Amino acid sequence: MKIGLAQINTTVGDLLGNEALIIDAYRTLIAQGAQYVVFPELVVTGYPPRDLLFKRSFALDNVTAAQRIATQSNEVPMIFGFVEPNAKDFGRQFFNSAAVCYNGKIHHIGQKCLLPTYDVFDEDRYFEAASLPLVFEYKGSKVGVTICEDIWTTPDVAARPRYRSSPIEYLKDQELDFHVNLSASPWHVEKTGTRRKLISDVSTSLNCPSVYVNAVGGNDELIFDGRSMVADSQGNIQTGLSGFAEECRVVDLETKAKRSPSYDQSPMQDIEDALSLGIRDYVHKSGFKKALIGLSGGIDSAVTAAIAVKALGKENVTGIGLPSAISSDHSKNDAEDLAEKLDIEFHMIPIAGVVEASESALAPFFKGLAPDVTEENIQARSRGLLLMALSNKFGALLLTTGNKSELSVGYCTLYGDMCGGLAVISDLPKVMVFELARHMNRDREIIPINTIEKPPSAELRPDQKDEDSLPSYDILDAILKSYVEDGLSTQEIIGQGFEADVVKDIIRKVDLNEYKRKQAAPGLKITPLAFGVGRRIPIVQKYIS
DSSP states (O other): OOOEEOOOOOOTTHHHOOOOOOOHHHHHHTTTOOOOEOOOTTTTTTTTOGGGGTTHHHHHHHHHHHHHHHTOSSSSSSSEEEEEESSSOOOOEEEEEEEEEEEEEEEEEEEEOOOSSSSSSSSTEEEEOOSSSSEEEEEEEEEOOOOEEOOEEESSOOOOOOOOOOOOHGGGOOOOOEEEEEOOOOOTTHHHHHHHHHHHHOOOTTTTTTEEEEEEETTTTTEEEEEEEEOTTTSOOEEEOBBBEEEEEEEESSOOOOGGGSSOOOHHHHHHHHHHHHHHHHHHHHHOOOOEEESSSHHHHHHHOOOOOOOOGGGGGGEEEETTTOOHHHHHHHHHHHHHHTTEEEEEEHHHHHHHHHHHHHHHTTTTTOOHHHHHHHHHHOOOOOHHHHHHHTOOOOEOOHHHHHHHHOOOTTTTTTTTTTTTTTOOOOHHHHHHHHHHHHSSSSSSSHHHSSOOOOOOOOOOOOOTTTTOHHHHHHHHHIIIISSSOOOHHHHOOHHHHHHHHHHHHHTTTHHHHHHOOHHHHSSSSOOOOOOOOOOOOOOOO
């Protein structure tokens, strides 16, 4: 049996555009000999559609698009995800469904059984759960259809079972010829291995091949890596499609095929590719062509700029240096060096005059008061003012450059360095930023060595270093992972061997700065728990762990 895997990059809400991609992929794959063509979850609407579903015409327009797509089918079945209105007079308004089309019509519809409501998922807000997965027969083959979460029920996924039943248990007794799973599974750094084992285990449990087709592309903060795959009945991964790129391929279920190179690659290369895809799709799907970045000479802006160039092309990235009266010569030189290595347009705009004008205007009110963080923030906000003005004037999306470590503890300035439309590395801890910089320099020096080796500094006061206010980043990042991502208490983290005063201070800073993170630009998710829709801590709260 030859199955066409249609790993395509759709845009949320672009029903006509998505329809065209689906039809084109279908025709391409049947021309290559596919006997079935399988698409990702909710491919008609793009994933996740979220509250677009509550617009009165959206679901109906999606059904109309699905019906038009079906008319383009011949005797080769296509299986694709769409939103199905719930015709019953109870329950949620919609189903997350899969349509099976051939000979110009939708012949079968299956609904998703398990609706995730953890991390970035909130499907129970919109969809009604089905009791059983779809099983259908066509030309002597018996096929089982599941949708994404329906197979995420093994002990490897969660120590505590999330659901009372498993669609796979039902499918075990169906004697399937093969099983397909339509998926829109967002990527993060620890997910790839888990997902492969999951597909392997499902195939073994069902004693039949499994065809897993995943979405690819960036939609808001989520990045989908594709990596669609096929496993045989013994659980061996027979083939794997590209990571972080569209690919349509016909796979023979009985023949082992070569995996795409990006299916098996290093975690650091995954991060580079994920962020590049995230920037490209966020910029282009939002209607922008160019990006603007403030270059400080530091590691964060350097990595952000290098990834932006990979994503958008050097001709579409502009760097702006914004030195203050206290900026060091090496920072200005490193910014210029980076721009030269990336071969991007670069301009230097000193901010001393803007800062001086602000301080002069405030002098009558600040008379007799010692300088403090207020004056430091005037510098950061002066930069934000100028960068936003350039963004407005030239229609280039401003990329913010703060990392997860700084965002966690509030080591950033609202309406200053936090200005921008996309926070590219806001889910990368500082240590990982350095690792990524070294990785990107693997073949040639892209990021200046001095930028990587010098002590990190915000340079908002003379001789300032990050470690004046924070512990070393290896210690800080370890504490933050334990507290933010793993949910450990203060005492549990101290029990790991960290100094009690340091742990308490870091946790206090994390809790106090929730208000900043709520106002931050959307950030690209690359860890199991990012600051964004997957983490919903109240701003006003008094719990001390």
